[in-house]
Amino acid sequence: MWLKAxxxxxxxxxxxxxxxxxxxxxxxxxxxxxxxxxxxxAGIGGLLALRAGPVVIWMWLLAGFGLMMAHxxxxxxxxxxxxxxxxxxxxxFRDQYxxxxxxxxxxxxxxxxxxxxxxxxxxxxSGVVLALVTGWLTWVLLGVGAFFLxxxxxxxxxxxxxxxxxxxxxxxxxxxxxxxxxxxxxxxLAVLAGLPYALGVSATLxxxxxxxxxxxxxxxxxTLPVLLGDKASRAIVIVMISLEYxxxxxxxxxxxxxxxxxxxxxxxxxxxxxxLPMFRKPRPTEKPxxxxxxxxxxxxxxxxxxxxxxxxGWYLLGLIADxxxxxxxxx
Numbered sequence: 001m002w003l004k005a006x007x008x009x010x011x012x013x014x015x016x017x018x019x020x021x022x023x024x025x026x027x028x029x030x031x032x033x034x035x036x037x038x039x040x041x042a043g044i045g046g047l048l049a050l051r052a053g054p055v056v057i058w059m060w061l062l063a064g065f066g067l068m069m070a071h072x073x074x075x076x077x078x079x080x081x082x083x084x085x086x087x088x089x090x091x092x093f094r095d096q097y098x099x100x101x102x103x104x105x106x107x108x109x110x111x112x113x114x115x116x117x118x119x120x121x122x123x124x125x126s127g128v129v130l131a132l133v134t135g136w137l138t139w140v141l142l143g144v145g146a147f148f149l150x151x152x153x154x155x156x157x158x159x160x161x162x163x164x165x166x167x168x169x170x171x172x173x174x175x176x177x178x179x180x181x182x183x184x185x186x187x188x189l190a191v192l193a194g195l196p197y198a199l200g201v202s203a204t205l206x207x208x209x210x211x212x213x214x215x216x217x218x219x220x221x222x223t224l225p226v227l228l229g230d231k232a233s234r235a236i237v238i239v240m241i242s243l244e245y246x247x248x249x250x251x252x253x254x255x256x257x258x259x260x261x262x263x264x265x266x267x268x269x270x271x272x273x274x275x276l277p278m279f280r281k282p283r284p285t286e287k288p289x290x291x292x293x294x295x296x297x298x299x300x301x302x303x304x305x306x307x308x309x310x311x312x313g314w315y316l317l318g319l320i321a322d323x324x325x326x327x328x329x330x331x
Contacts (some may be wrong), residue, residue: 005032009098030072038067045178055182066126073120081153093212160227171198196244200308207300263318267311
């Protein structure tokens, strides 16, 4: 179950849930498959810092752990706030692709709150330790991160600022912040270098909000797709993904990256084969016959999630090769 929770959003019955160990329950509750996106961001930030000089490994590991805990705490708070506001009732989208522990009654409100407090405390403790051994800017980043963690679900998600919030968190905060903690200096070029991956994560969120646009409109949750409509939101996702490749190409042209960083362009195969054809059309109201039943009702979010994972994997692989080149052959 640990591996399954990191690969997908497990769908569980009450007897299956009751048979899980406490770590498996935490992984399912925090939507661990999405937490790997935070770990990838820490990996990108750390590799960019390594190009600037030696890094302290324990600080790098702590940064990755802290970002994952912060992401997990946000997911738990997201479920809690939506549950208290009645959003997750009546077979809402969140409870269809994976069990909403509070809505299903898998966790009591007290136990769920305990999960959130412990997870959030681990995130905060990680940030405080890093701030104590670095500088004042880490405290600022920690404070801004805490703001988005606490207020993403409400009110930001409800006033069409959730998608922008995610772009800020995964770009300047996670990747730029990890770079600063490890390199000891702020770099806007490092932030720009992390933006392609941040755009992919944000595109995944827009895809998710597209999938549940009608439900959100009925629940008065004004996400970006609710505000802009289906066609414009689908176009925005295509533009965001296109920008990922344009930024990478620009960074290669200005020689911030070596040409090996064009490796993520391999993910264009999946983009043209699976993502682009899906986003050219509105979401089907019923599951198409060849579409896997275990993936439905996820449609746009499923394709963007898989794409972002693949892009992130190629990005990390290219960045490792680029870093090795700069630290050995090009010196």
